[in-house]
Amino acid sequence: DTGVSQNPRHKITKRGQNVTFRCDPISEHNRLYWYRQTLGQGPEFLTYFQNEAQLEKSRLLSDRFSAERPKGSFSTLEIQRTEQGDSAMYLCASSYANNSPLHFGNGTRLTVT
């Protein structure tokens, strides 16, 4: 069990550029979540996959954000036309079942300049 893996760990980009992050969940976990966290705040839910199906997406999420999990294993989160307000830590988490705790990766820290 290598845990949830995210890359890159850090990303600096200029405003207006597109960025893509990757998450590899724990192998037997079929549920995958993306969260965003800013300094001094708790993680904020973005979206949820069960296997390859995206079952829930936050209403607060801009349409510049899109996530995929094409084969029900790894997932990608893309942000198009980045804005300075997108600067945050993007956390991925996975779980085995509805009643089991979420296991988080170490996150990707995005800085938009």
Next chain:
Amino acid sequence: GQNIDQPTEMTATEGAIVQINCTYQTSGFNGLFWYQQHAGEAPTFLSYNVLDGLEEKGRFSSFLSRSKGYSYLLLKELQMKDSASYLCAVRIPLSGSARQLTFGSGTQLTVLP
């Protein structure tokens, strides 16, 4: 909307006991989780309550009262390494079998020598 409240900061002395409170008002309830997060690291799971009462796990205990929308995390025999942010999170049912973990803003605990 979902509302989860916890104190922003707490300070305690090494060897002491500290209680971190959490109150919640959410559209549904399917369990309450406590996570620990050190600066720059992923949140790590500490405890889970779905029924009323106390769950004990070594130096950590968590209590839940669903009728009062209230939980607390109790940390005994505090150690310097317990200095971290403690996140209260409520699992909320979504459509179908989906569940969403909604977090409070976290309580930053500082343990002093």
